[in-house]
Amino acid sequence: MKVYLDNAATTPIDPEVVEAMIPVMKESYGNPSSIHNFGRKSRAIIEKARKKVAFYINAAPSEIFFTAGGTEADNMVLRSAIDDLGVNHIITSQIEHHAVIDTAEIMNEKKGVKLSIVKVDDKGFVDLNHLEELLEENKELKTLVSLMHANNEIGSLLPLKKVSDLCRKFEAYFHSDTVQTMCHYRIDVRELDIDFITCSAHKFHGPKGVGFLYVNENIQINPMITGGAQERNMRAGTENIHGIVGLIKAMEIAHRDMSEHEKHIKRLKYYMVEQLQKVMPEITFNGDPLGDSLYTVLNVHFPNSEMDEMFIYNLDIEGIAASGGSACSSGSNVGSHVLNHLGVDMDRPSIRFSFSKYNTKEEIDYTVKVIKELFAVTV
Ligand code: PLP
Numbered sequence: 001m002k003v004y005l006d007n008a009a010t011t012p013i014d015p016e017v018v019e020a021m022i023p024v025m026k027e028s029y030g031n032p033s034s035i036h037n038f039g040r041k042s043r044a045i046i047e048k049a050r051k052k053v054a055f056y057i058n059a060a061p062s063e064i065f066f067t068a069g070g071t072e073a074d075n076m077v078l079r080s081a082i083d084d085l086g087v088n089h090i091i092t093s094q095i096e097h098h099a100v101i102d103t104a105e106i107m108n109e110k111k112g113v114k115l116s117i118v119k120v121d122d123k124g125f126v127d128l129n130h131l132e133e134l135l136e137e138n139k140e141l142k143t144l145v146s147l148m149h150a151n152n153e154i155g156s157l158l159p160l161k162k163v164s165d166l167c168r169k170f171e172a173y174f175h176s177d178t179v180q181t182m183c184h185y186r187i188d189v190r191e192l193d194i195d196f197i198t199c200s201a202h203k204f205h206g207p208k209g210v211g212f213l214y215v216n217e218n219i220q221i222n223p224m225i226t227g228g229a230q231e232r233n234m235r236a237g238t239e240n241i242h243g244i245v246g247l248i249k250a251m252e253i254a255h256r257d258m259s260e261h262e263k264h265i266k267r268l269k270y271y272m273v274e275q276l277q278k279v280m281p282e283i284t285f286n287g288d289p290l291g292d293s294l295y296t297v298l299n300v301h302f303p304n305s306e307m308d309e310m311f312i313y314n315l316d317i318e319g320i321a322a323s324g325g326s327a328c329s330s331g332s333n334v335g336s337h338v339l340n341h342l343g344v345d346m347d348r349p350s351i352r353f354s355f356s357k358y359n360t361k362e363e364i365d366y367t368v369k370v371i372k373e374l375f376a377v378t379v
Contacts, residue, residue: 002319003363007203008152008180008297008354009323013246014205020249021207024242032239033230042241049248053212056255057197058188065213065234066244070179070200072224073213074099074146076235077175077196080221081144082107087173089114089141091134094341095124095153100146100177101337114141122342123288124156128166135170143172149181149197153338153352154287155297157181164193173219179203179211180294183254184262189214201243205356206250210243261357266295268355268364275368276300280375286344299352301344305375311349318370323352 030038081087108115119127167174175196183204200211228236286299
């Protein structure tokens with residue numbers, strides 16, 4: 001049996017998305033910047049997609065900029081906040097995705113921007129009192145708060161509205177990396193009153209290498225990638241038109257079926273928690289899986305056993321794809337900056353299982369059975 005439980009790293013593309021992309025690749029080859037009919041058709045496709053994206057997050061089309069994914073969009077926010085908005089202080093957390101935390105550290109080293117790290121508790125929840133203290137202590141500075149909506153390793157969620165209210169109170173800019181939550185929850189940028197959010201299509205059954213950045217209309221930033229007038233001068237380079245079409249198709253499907261998928265995936269996650277606890281009562285979980293937690297992610301902290309580092313490979317041999325509780329790109333939990341920061345015992349293996357609409361109860365049963373057998377052999 002092949003079981004894919006690494007959907008926080010990336011999701012399989014939806015066949016409906018592929019169907020939507022194929023005619024664009026075959027027929028809509030005009031460069032969207034060309035003024036002839038071929039070009040104008042491509043331009044129209046992109047602008048239609050932009051309008052739809054804006055509709056789903058309750059933004060204006062002029063606030064949406066297509067990018068080559070989440071990492072680029074996150075970089076754009078942090079870099080342009082400093083270069084164009086006069087930000088001289090970033091508040092972030094130690095458990096952000098590398099696209100944010102590494103960039104913040106680079107901005108600190110290279111541009112002398114002050115970097116404040118807000119405390120998170122042992123389940124990965126941001127300490128809002130500490131955030132307020134940091135904003136208060138630094139109110140003379142121009143601050144950007146960058147905190148992710150859901151942690152990609154352990155799933156802990158941030159109360160976006162509470163953070164945006166705090167940011168407004170202290171006139172700080174607020175960016176949230178919504179890469180793991182976009183299309184899993186409804187996001188309304190007007191209601192949230194947020195300055196920047198970032199998105200990546202491959203996290204919700206869209207294609208890889210395409211995403212978008214939302215920038216509130218009251219904010220003017222300059223491009224990070226220069227050399228062309230695309231994206232209204234904000235992101236140079238010929239547009240990834242089939243990728244954009246794939247993104248919006250995936251977004252449409254996700255919004256069409258969201259409550260059904262949420263119910264299905266939550267049921268699988270809770271079922272896996274229950275089954276794991278039944279077969280291995282010593283198991284614990286990183287984060288707060290049954291609390292305020294992204295329903296697609298379950299990070300399991302296993303007891304010590306001889307296989308330790310081999311665990312993820314043993315699962316792989318049995319056809320189960322999961323991730324070592326660390327960054328999306330890695331297969332091992334060695335050096336997970338998130339788990340390390342939360343003080344998780346790294347001698348015990350942590351595995352991130354992440355689910356999608358395509359997973360089934362049978363796959364969970366199989367996975368739990370394999371885990372039980374692996375431990376029975378090695379403990
Ligand atoms: N932000 C978060 C929270 C992620 O999980 C990822 C995943 O890789 C990214 C950013 C990067 O997105 P992309 O793969 O589109 O560059």
